[in-house]
Amino acid sequence: MKKIERRDFLKMAGGAVCGGLVGTTFSGAPFLGFQWLVEWSQDQYVPTRGEEKFANSVCHLCGSNITVRKIGQRAVKVETANSGCPLCQAMLQLLYHPERIQQPLKRVGSKGSGKFKPVTWEEAVKDVSDAITKLRSENKAQMIAAVNGAHNTVPNLLMERLVMAAGSKHVYTEPCFCNLSKSAVAATQNAEGTIDYDLENADYVISFGARLFEGWGNSARMNKVLLEWKKKNVKFVQVDTLCTRTASMADSWVPVKPGTESYLALGIAHQLIMNHGKSSNLSELSRWSGINEFSPDKVSAITGVPAEKIAEIAKEFVKYRKAVAVAGRGGQCVSSSVAEIAAVQALNALIAHLGKDGNAFIKACPSIPAGVQYDDIAKAGHNNTRVAKGLDDFIKNGEKVELLFLNESNPVFNSVYGADFVNKMKDMPMVVAFGTLINDSAKYADYIFPTLTIMEVPTAQGNAVAAPRYTSKHGGDIILDIARKTEKVKDAFPWTGVRDVAAIVRDGQTRGVGNFSISTDLLKKHFTELKKAMEESAQEYPLVMIPFEIPFVGDGRSLAFPYVLKGLGHETYSAERLYVQMNPETAREQGVSDGSNIYISSKRGEIGKVKVLLTKTVAPGVIAMPMGFGHAALTKYGSEKGVNPREIMNNAIDAESGTADWWYTRVKLS
């Protein structure tokens, strides 16, 4: 046998290594290795698959029909078929929000500490109904109160019924155009209902600060109105201090000095009476000597609108057959005094269009038709209740209450009296909040009841899109549960579930407008107060703060959704930086520049820090302030982002609506 030479051995070993390398290369193992490396380093989550199904529902905010795509039991997409509102799209973010309340919570720490423990539904409902029974037995039924969220929902109606049946009249709704215009209708027409503009049929529209296409009213409806106007070439005039998107979409934008919309309305009324022979339709206004204070020159000096423009608007307003004037400044957050809404409505009355096609109607509020037999305790409670005019009036001047329901509402954030409301809640033995997420107000509650999102509520036609998550219940069912556990009160609730109630709720009917009359005292008072607000401490606070909204942020509750945060532009909010808008001229006078950090203060206090964005969309001397930011508590996504200007906004309460008219605030940079 031949001995293997050292050289041959090395050759063979080398050959084996080379062959091995070549083989490994061509075997694909390295590529597989790379793939493992990629998979390991990329670590992708793979969504679970399942059968594709579609379920139908209705958005509770805009009333649009929506179709939800489901994969197995998971809802993955909302289809709105070119209708709907931004919130329809964000609905799944609420349905699957990781911070949704999972079961009834009871406070364990001090009020506002945010420490809660889970309790059973039975225990929680019993505690609340015991509290009602106790107050009733002590003849303190009037010490029960409720604050409803801004929409006319079935739980809102049931909540009102519960509080009334228990013996109190303290039921308030968060301010919105509905309840402001309700006060205006009560003041001018001695009727009950809200103002409903027939915008679809109008041929000339002048809006006094109502940002019609930025969340005002029902946004699904307003989008259709926009298309209708484009088709019919409707003339649209927007009166506003800020150049909003609505103003840019209008045929004509009339810039006014901040807060002077009602002056302009009366200036136009003056023209209609003096130059267009419209005096007979609203005699109290045409006979009023004060109307001479609204001659074009005088109004022009106050509003900054040229006298010719005022005359032109009046001329057009008479010329068009279906002209309408629209009130309600703002988008989703509306703030106007009742006198201002009435003054704008007076224009519609002057041209005798009220109740005609394309003008304003009165819409009754939805109601539950079944009557209630109040027992003696409830009757006594009603007699003892000193009802406040509105929510802000209740917070500031209202009587002490011992049991408060917060029904999908957030007055701590949404009211200019938020801080006072916190103090009020701290003194209350029991506060019960209904909601899906813990918000600024629910943080101070003693009990929090988890409610359903619209995805989990069965529709009139069929099943819910998704099964209720955790142990959440429909707000209406929770109220029925509480009522059924409470002696006597339960007689007013003969239903087994909220579906029975929803089936009989009578929707508000729209009807024509009867006799419209406007009290000149109301106007006098309004203009005296407005003048005072404008002139008072004008030296110390040289700037005016005017609010605006980002349509998909609206009143701010959607900041809890990451997909809404992702949509914010760099000119609004990015990573702890909230931008307020200012005219370059104002910035120069104030010694600030683009991107400066500023603090804003009014006589009520200071907010900051915010950054300056220079833009000529804002009038000189004005700070445009975005609304919806600055939640103290709204999940980890929405909390502590920016500032809430309501802390320093004007808090003078409108005597008619009992709501603070916070639109116009004198401020300075501090």
Added chain:
Amino acid sequence: MTTMKRLWGMSIDLDKCTGCGACQISCMQENNMPIFEDDSDIPKRVTFMDLMRVTNDYQGDKKYGEVQIAYVPKMCQQCSGNNPDPNKAVPPCVSVCPAVATDVSDDGVVSQIWSRCIGCRYCQAACPYEARVFNWWKPKYETDFKNSLNPDVSVASRGTVVKCTFCSHIWKRERDKMIAQGITDINQVQYTPACVSACPTGAMKFGDLRDPNSPVYEQKLKNDPRAVRLLHKIDNADPAEQQRRMKIKNYPNPKVYYLTSKQWLRDILSGFQNS
């Protein structure tokens, strides 16, 4: 096998856009956008679509009272590049990709395969529209948010570039449904991307650029005085000038048309105004 005759394109009527943001949220939901601690943080966040607020005061010459604002939804413009033959289209991003992670097919959609991307970000640099985003972090969907993830779109991992694909997974989904019904002609398939189906004013339209009956028929759009393409003032230029600009290397030739009757808005969008 039927030949693809369709060339997908989009038009956005800015005069009808209210800036409501429904398109953005719809896009995010459909395409499994990652959720981070603070998604308002613009440099860090991942989103396919920006809703840009623009004003006519871009040269600082307007006064208060003359100012106007508009919103411009901006996503991947699905460029065709400067080769007139759509089968040989080379968008600026496709030509630079070393991993064939992004490509353009004969339907006109510039695709992106997340898992094939090696994260070199050349395409991001080449894109004239900043329509591409890089995933710096691992996407986080806290427990329950995972429930709303769409199985048709893979979750992008850290270290990859992502972008709008005109929701081409919906096209594939619709095509599969048609095939299941026995219809194999892919040119029969119609589909709508998530943003277009969400637009509440119908400002966004989608369809086949070659189909005379589609709302986005290319020949009609090119002659529409209201139409403008982003950074692309060429469609109304004279033929010689068009030829000159066609030779510009990164001439994008996008398939998204913006419509507006406002001259200032057309000036801003088209760019090139001084060239």
